[in-house]
Amino acid sequence: MTQVREGDDKFYGAATAMFLLSAFALAFPFLSGDYTIPWDAKAHFQPQFAFLAHALHSGQSPFWTPNVFAGMPQIADPQSLIFSPFFLLAAWASPEPSFQLEDGVVFAMLATGGLALMLYFRDRGWHPAGALLAALAFAFGGSASWRIQHTGQVMSLAWLPVTLWLLARALDRRSMAHGAAAGAVAAFLVLGRDQVAFLSVLLLAAYALFRVATDREDIPNAIKPLLAGALTAWRSSRCRWPGRWISPAAPTGR
Numbered sequence: 001m002t003q004v005r006e007g008d009d010k011f012y013g014a015a016t017a018m019f020l021l022s023a024f025a026l027a028f029p030f031l032s033g034d035y036t037i038p039w040d041a042k043a044h045f046q047p048q049f050a051f052l053a054h055a056l057h058s059g060q061s062p063f064w065t066p067n068v069f070a071g072m073p074q075i076a077d078p079q080s081l082i083f084s085p086f087f088l089l090a091a092w093a094s095p096e097p098s099f100q101l102e103d104g105v106v107f108a109m110l111a112t113g114g115l116a117l118m119l120y121f122r123d124r125g126w127h128p129a130g131a132l133l134a135a136l137a138f139a140f141g142g143s144a145s146w147r148i149q150h151t152g153q154v155m156s157l158a159w160l161p162v163t164l165w166l167l168a169r170a171l172d173r174r175s176m177a178h179g180a181a182a183g184a185v186a187a188f189l190v191l192g193r194d195q196v197a198f199l200s201v202l203l204l205a206a207y208a209l210f211r212v213a214t215d216r217e218d219i220p221n222a223i224k225p226l227l228a229g230a231l232t233a234w235r236s237s238r239c240r241w242p243g244r245w246i247s248p249a250a251p252t253g254r
Helices: 006-031 040-057 085-093 099-124 128-140 142-146 151-173 176-190 195-214 220-237
Strands: none
Touching: 006 099, 006 128, 040 085, 040 099, 040 151, 085 099, 099 128, 099 151, 128 142, 142 151, 151 176, 151 195, 151 220, 176 195, 176 220, 195 220
């Protein structure tokens, strides 16, 4: 890890403010309702979001839906949004989620990924202008722009820089706490269960192996934070729910 100079640290505050203002300006046409993220975002993910909100506010379990054939375990659907903290909080807060709310959650997640990328730049001692450019390109260009309608893939993409930043800190500081935090965030990434999550996990694994092989410190010192991360990710992603939550509460109508 490279030490951040005092002047650069001050400029990082300005760069962060510029990123947040730019992110709000770019997202505003969607937040205002003039535009909306189209196609799969509204045809598929908006009904999932609405079902989650309705279930939470009506006192029913969101883990089972009676609306598909004779019923289906909603918890088994990787696109159900149940394991997305941002969407889960939004569904808990709003019984009738709007198009603007869904779009706002998507852009908030991308902004979170951009901020994490800036923190990664800062920890490396790189210039704040580069961090600002990288954050904007990540959150509003490339894969994020091309895949914006595929809400699940956008969520997986947004978790990548957060996990990378925490993983890098764990190896920089040989910190088990940061390793466990990286594992917890990686669990949300893995629970996305899409190709973006798969490729992200491969990238993170390659980064960890590269750091272990090239860091000046002894390899055994890197085992504890990596082990803490792996165990936390494994434990967090193994969600075991009581069968009574998953099973339908009423007869199937046979």
